[in-house]
Amino acid sequence: MSKKQLMTTKITKYPPGEIIIWLFIMAELMVFGLFFAAYAVTRIDNIELFELYQQNLDTTAALYNTIALLSSSYFVVRSVIAIKHNQQQDSFKWMVLAIIMGLVFIIIKTDEFAHHVSNGITLSTNTFYMFYLSLAFFHYLHVILGLIILSVIARNINKGAYSAKEYTNVETGASYWHMVDLVWLILFPLVYVM
Amino acid sequence: MKYTSQMVAKPYFIAAIGLFVGQILFGIIMGLQYVIGDFLFPEIPFNVARMVHTNLLIVWLLFGFMGASYYLVPEEAETELHSPILAKLMFWIFLIAGAATILGYLLVPYATLAEITMNDLLPTMGREFLEQPTITKIGIVIVALAFLFNIGMTILKGRKTVINLVLLIGLVGLAVFFLFAFYNPDNIVLDKMFWWFVVHLWVEGVWELILGSLLAFVLIKTTGVDREVIEKWLYVIIAMALITGLIGTGHHFFWIGTPGYWQWWGSIFSAMEPIPFFMMTVFAFNMVNKRRREHPNQPAVLWALGTGVMAFLGAGVWGFLHTLSPVNYYTHGTQITAAHGHMAFYGAYVMIVLAIISYAMPMLNGRKAANSAKSQIVEMWSFWLMTISMVFITLFLTGAGILQVYLQRMSDNPLPFMVVQDKIELFYWLREGAGVVFLIGLIVYIASFFIGKDEAEPNEA
Amino acid sequence: MSQAFTKSMARNIFYGGSMFFFLLLLVLTFDTVESLPQTDNRENLTAQVAKGKHVWENNNCIGCHTLLGEGAYFAPELGNVHKRLGKEGVIAFIKFRPKNGIPGRRSMPQFNLTDDELDAVAEFLKYTSEINTQNWPPNIQG
């Protein structure tokens, strides 16, 4: 297959990265989509309960987390662009920044979970917390998995494993990470604000 | 056959088929007890017949898995089996322990069996599928460890292929999750919950790894498709199986005293459990369509394709039908479950074991690659007889189940269990009829081993 | 841009995905075990109930009946039989099974249980009927 050296507007047929990751992204989005739909449908009969306990959530922490994930996603975009131009140094730098922002998310979210645990809140506390904790924790695990993937990629970039000719794995990891970001962008307003 | 030590697989396969016959005979007895309640009572009460039926199934499938492993692991690893003697020894230990256990079920009342095997020291008996005396369970663990050691050493010293690796992971998982059979707390909710760590994580977890690797092996051998392609498929299929199946365990935690959130987790993830089975069907057909050779052993290819389709129908479609918690609320513990169980076990596990037996037996009998044309035709007849009758068994049980759900659980005037059973008797008669056809199919299958024994095999096209 | 999908990627997805969901299963299992006291009626789990469970197991009751929907589908659900028949009804039913069954009908064996064993198994079924099963079964017929 011919390689493009520059990011041009030429139309490629497939999305970036290995094609299999897109099947998994779709499967993941299906699961999250079902959870979101289940949340919304269950809420219909429990509006007061949901609105009451929604107020107990820390919206400010969620805001910082949204900014952290968005920045992280943006840094990953910069890292991909850099590797496509053979700038391994830059690519590595951006990827490390992305990982740092991901870790910021983990720290803030862990603190939130710790608060819930110390208040004795579990999945069985009530329906709202069941959904909130399920969604947030399932997503949290995805962030951890994404960070592991990004770390491996960062290490490989640093070792010089990727270049303008071979960067499929970087794009694969990046696509997964954007999916994690995307899910949080929906989760944030749905569970914290609405 | 490339290595003489592969020969140890043969007794395992023969024992598997023999026990399979026993399983079906007891199935026929139970089917009759469904309509003639006092048939063989009190000599063989239903609970004993069922125990024999389900335990024989598990034991003969394990024989099949072990035989398959002894056959394919040396060939994949390109080395002789670590210890053929150990394999032969374990065969006899397992067969004798299995036979003794079945005889125990049949000859003495279960409570007496519990007493003489000293169940009270470590009570593990009396739970569905795990009825074996504790001493038998310990025996199973010992046989499994010796088997794993043998297979593991062979893989370690030889070529490490993906098929061998996946098979080994599946077999280790099988042994590890069986250990939950020894956990039997007084608390029935905890008991039920961890009971599923054996049952669910076997059949909807690690067994799928075994299934996948056996299917991949048969397809590599019969289609000649590039190993790289097949191994890639294998990884993706088993990845999906575990990704959906692990949390899919939750579909058993809806109504047994576990928290309500399992209704969401279980429904969502188990709803995706058909995906790996669908991929398996696509995989099997795809590989056969891309075949680089016409393998002379046609029945083996047929069984391999059949297992993909029937596993998808039985485990995938019939499983999905009642896996969502609002549906399962009404169907839980009815004949719908029985319908699903029959087709899923047949499609996923019976057929894959028959596929590997079909592929390996001609070679184990000293032939080059296949049985005579006459024998193959008979075997394919048995395929269709057994498969179609299993489809009908499933359909009749589904019919019985739908009526049962309606009459007993949904109608304005719910009827008692036994009243409902009388009303759906017709379906049980039809199921019994289909069961007899299945037995005929099995007899035809066995006949295929003896027909055209001395005739030459068809040439490779 | 290579669209080849490599085997190592498939392998990583298998190992990564399985580990991920296995850990998730462990976390959910842990949470369930922690919260079971709210639903599993353990405050009523007496020594007699525990004994009843052994009687239940040693006679392979699950070989015909379902308990909370699990078991064989040959005979009635017993998770709520205490609500259907009451303790005395349960004991009487088990005690007076004819040795040779009922002609033409599905028959329950005569297990020759002692009075204490009968009491224990009835207590076990009473305890089971009080487990919070999310409102299952849909009605008294089980």
Add this chain to the structure above:
Amino acid sequence: MIEKKPSTTVETIVFIVLIVLTLVTYKVGETDMSGIFVSLGVFAIALFKGALISEHFMQLKYASGIWRWLILIWLILLGIVIYIAFTV
């Protein structure tokens, strides 16, 4: 070989827009504004942000056929479900 610095203007603008929209959503949550239309507005913003991620970060704008629409269709379906669930 090292090439000249590539242009990242589009991605940077998209990133800034995403941050601004996030802050808007947060402010709405802080104020006492409530009601169904506020909620739906907030969610519409979220879907739009998702579309930006899909098009510009995931680079699906360069993909053709069904691939380009994967995420967008998911967002639309989700929007419909949430709309129905919040307005019944």
